[in-house]
Amino acid sequence: LxxxxxxxSLSEAELISRIKARxxxxxxxxxxxxxxxxxxxxxxxxxxxxxxxxxxxxxxxxDRAFTPxxxxxxxxxxxxxxxxxxxxxTPRLALLSMGLPAGLPLADFDAIVESLVTVAxxxxxxxxxxxxxxSPGPLIIDVAVTxxxxxxxxxxxxxxxxxxxxxxxxxxxxxxxxxxxxxxRLGGAVPPAAATxxxxxxxxxxxxxxxxRVRLGTLLARNRAATAxxxxxxxxxxxxxxxxxxxxxxxxxxxxxxxxxxxxxxxFEARGDDAILASMSGGDDYELLxxxxxxxxxxxxxxxRHGGVSLTRIGVCTTERSCLLRxxxxxxxxxxxxxxxxxxxx
Amino acid sequence: LxxxxxxxSLSEAELISRIKARxxxxxxxxxxxxxxxxxxxxxxxxxxxxxxxxxxxxxxxxDRAFTPxxxxxxxxxxxxxxxxxxxxxTPRLALLSMGLPAGLPLADFDAIVESLVTVAxxxxxxxxxxxxxxSPGPLIIDVAVTxxxxxxxxxxxxxxxxxxxxxxxxxxxxxxxxxxxxxxRLGGAVPPAAATxxxxxxxxxxxxxxxxRVRLGTLLARNRAATAxxxxxxxxxxxxxxxxxxxxxxxxxxxxxxxxxxxxxxxFEARGDDAILASMSGGDDYELLxxxxxxxxxxxxxxxRHGGVSLTRIGVCTTERSCLLRxxxxxxxxxxxxxxxxxxxx
Numbered sequence: 001l002x003x004x005x006x007x008x009s010l011s012e013a014e015l016i017s018r019i020k021a022r023x024x025x026x027x028x029x030x031x032x033x034x035x036x037x038x039x040x041x042x043x044x045x046x047x048x049x050x051x052x053x054x055x056x057x058x059x060x061x062x063d064r065a066f067t068p069x070x071x072x073x074x075x076x077x078x079x080x081x082x083x084x085x086x087x088x089x090t091p092r093l094a095l096l097s098m099g100l101p102a103g104l105p106l107a108d109f110d111a112i113v114e115s116l117v118t119v120a121x122x123x124x125x126x127x128x129x130x131x132x133x134x135s136p137g138p139l140i141i142d143v144a145v146t147x148x149x150x151x152x153x154x155x156x157x158x159x160x161x162x163x164x165x166x167x168x169x170x171x172x173x174x175x176x177x178x179x180x181x182x183x184x185r186l187g188g189a190v191p192p193a194a195a196t197x198x199x200x201x202x203x204x205x206x207x208x209x210x211x212x213r214v215r216l217g218t219l220l221a222r223n224r225a226a227t228a229x230x231x232x233x234x235x236x237x238x239x240x241x242x243x244x245x246x247x248x249x250x251x252x253x254x255x256x257x258x259x260x261x262x263x264x265x266x267x268f269e270a271r272g273d274d275a276i277l278a279s280m281s282g283g284d285d286y287e288l289l290x291x292x293x294x295x296x297x298x299x300x301x302x303x304x305r306h307g308g309v310s311l312t313r314i315g316v317c318t319t320e321r322s323c324l325l326r327x328x329x330x331x332x333x334x335x336x337x338x339x340x341x342x343x344x345x346x
Numbered sequence: 347l348x349x350x351x352x353x354x355s356l357s358e359a360e361l362i363s364r365i366k367a368r369x370x371x372x373x374x375x376x377x378x379x380x381x382x383x384x385x386x387x388x389x390x391x392x393x394x395x396x397x398x399x400x401x402x403x404x405x406x407x408x409d410r411a412f413t414p415x416x417x418x419x420x421x422x423x424x425x426x427x428x429x430x431x432x433x434x435x436t437p438r439l440a441l442l443s444m445g446l447p448a449g450l451p452l453a454d455f456d457a458i459v460e461s462l463v464t465v466a467x468x469x470x471x472x473x474x475x476x477x478x479x480x481s482p483g484p485l486i487i488d489v490a491v492t493x494x495x496x497x498x499x500x501x502x503x504x505x506x507x508x509x510x511x512x513x514x515x516x517x518x519x520x521x522x523x524x525x526x527x528x529x530x531r532l533g534g535a536v537p538p539a540a541a542t543x544x545x546x547x548x549x550x551x552x553x554x555x556x557x558x559r560v561r562l563g564t565l566l567a568r569n570r571a572a573t574a575x576x577x578x579x580x581x582x583x584x585x586x587x588x589x590x591x592x593x594x595x596x597x598x599x600x601x602x603x604x605x606x607x608x609x610x611x612x613x614f615e616a617r618g619d620d621a622i623l624a625s626m627s628g629g630d631d632y633e634l635l636x637x638x639x640x641x642x643x644x645x646x647x648x649x650x651r652h653g654g655v656s657l658t659r660i661g662v663c664t665t666e667r668s669c670l671l672r673x674x675x676x677x678x679x680x681x682x683x684x685x686x687x688x689x690x691x692x
Binding site: 031032035036037038039040041042043044047048049050051052053054055057058059060061083084086087089093095096097099128129130131133134135136137138140142144146147149151154156157158230231246 | 377378381382383384385386387388389390393394395396397398399400401403404405406407429430432433435439441442443445474475476477479480481482483484486488490492493495497500502503504576577592
């Protein structure tokens with residue numbers, strides 16, 4: 001009997017070698033790569049830089065009981081790519097900082113790195129450096145990324161104006177439903193009364209392997225269709241409030257227009273939850289939420305055609321600074337306040 | 347009786363506000379700062395960028411029992427500034443990623459941020475964004491930094507040639523001795539037999555508040571005195587081996603020449619340790635180790651005069667690729683292999 005290797009059996013230099021072995025050939029703008037005190041980079045000419053950082057911490061953002069190492073690596077990069085997409089930026093480089101519990105199987109470490117590097121390469125994001133350290137407890141993956149964007153093409157949260165239409169990419173709530181399904185199937189959570197026999201593969205994948213809307217973001221930036229943009233890492237309700245606050249507008253959203261797919265709706269309804277509210281409040285969707293002047297609608301549809309994901313009009317920006325949801329009820333149309341958002345800061 | 351406020355009593359947005367309130371006015375190159383999905387930056391013209399990341403994890407890199415919050419914030423920035431200095435880069439911007447245990451006192455959070463922002467500002471490093479998350483256990487502070495440097499002035503580990511002289515800034519072993527002193531005074535470690543009454547304030551400060559050699563690094567880069575450079579985060583022995591390996595040279599170091607101050611020497615000797623070996627193997631010094639062609643010695647002394655820290659010649663690079671230490675013993679001069687380095691990856 002052999003015990004599986006743990007990361008603690010290797011030195012930092014050996015682990016770095018395993019990362020380096022998985023990296024694609026360095027781009028020509030990388031003057032000094034992994035292995036010195038820091039990476040040295042030739043900046044792209046005539047572009048602004050977009051920088052952000054996002055950490056995944058075990059026990060807060062994921063549970064190893066139901067998040068395979070491939071998904072951990074995938075999500076660590078995807079959440080950052082999603083932030084770049086929301087700014088209209090083209091991904092360029094990443095710094096990878098990992099805190100490794102001594103007992104982490106080496107095979108898991110390899111799978112995390114492999115997945116992380118693969119997702120990065122798919123979006124032309126190059127890992128140029130980083131830092132490895134031990135962790136006394138949780139597995140920690142902290143990725144800092146840099147993208148580039150032309151000065152006049154930066155997308156922010158603050159450009160929406162009253163009358164702008166509100167659109168969202170893809171569909172909503174799938175990741176939140178998928179996380180619940182994983183917690184039931186593998187995490188020991190109590191299953192909902194009904195629908196326990198439903199196939200939850202699709203919604204689970206929405207949580208585990210989000211597809212950041214990088215292409216859509218850069219297309220929106222280039223054709224300047226959007227007046228404001230944000231990603232839905234903290235859910236639709238939060239995203240709407242953030243745009244409303246940053247842009248000094250109100251929003252009015254049509255509940256019936258929200259793109260919620262059948263499996264997601266079925267999952268929430270089987271739990272006895274309100275599928276619309278649950279889909280608006282759930283986090284981890286990593287879709288883009290954007291506002292568009294009605295006269296630029298055609299440009300928006302051009303970005304949609306080449307962006308590889310559908311865009312659904314869900315509401316409108318208003319002068320009155322309140323955040324409202326219009327719902328059809330037995331007594332007719334009713335306007336209620338937006339539900340509260342999801343917070344990763346739990 | 348009032349219980350002290352914990353970070354868990356505040357929302358992420360409220361904590362971000364407390365960070366923003368401590369930031370100096372944004373520089374003109376910062377197009378979008380804290381508060382959007384990412385920061386947007388105008389790159390500096392005609393400069394390469396230098397990027398690195400370094401994490402401090404509670405229980406691995408520091409112990410809150412004897413590391414005050416001011417020191418945690420200070421060190422989190424200083425370790426990154428030291429990496430920039432080793433590349434000859436001028437600090438520019440930082441992304442701050444924190445993992446906060448729910449029980450962290452709000453006053454500690456404030457003190458960490460205050461100290462971090464103060465040290466950053468002293469070196470013209472601007473915090474432009476970041477990420478806050480909860481931590482299920484350790485306090486985590488992960489800082490990613492970007493600096494700038496002219497193309498022909500980048501300092502790497504790989505430029506040393508046989509015959510180059512080896513210099514080190516400041517003095518050695520103080521941080522390692524200071525850490526031991528803190529462990530004895532506040533961490534419950536067993537004191538050494540002798541010298542327990544010695545004043546350890548100075549060596550403790552060397553561990554808690556390292557002074558990154560930013561000015562020296564940029565001066566060395568500008569006057570091109572150094573052929574290779576590295577910072578001593580993992581100790582002198584490790585730094586020497588790294589330069590030797592990256593530059594394909596050997597090194598021969600004179601033990602008697604090593605700059606070890608009286609308090610450090612006294613501390614190690616009171617423990618019965620070999621002060622020279624302990625000072626070479628101890629980490630956290632954050633001095634610069636560099637190699638210089640003998641004919642450029644004058645330039646080096648010019649950098650020393652304006653760099654605010656002494657430089658001591660400690661050895662020479664050799665053709666023969668071994669790492670040796672020359673020591674005076676009772677039987678005369680003796681040449682032994684370098685001791686092994688310190689690893690933060692423990």
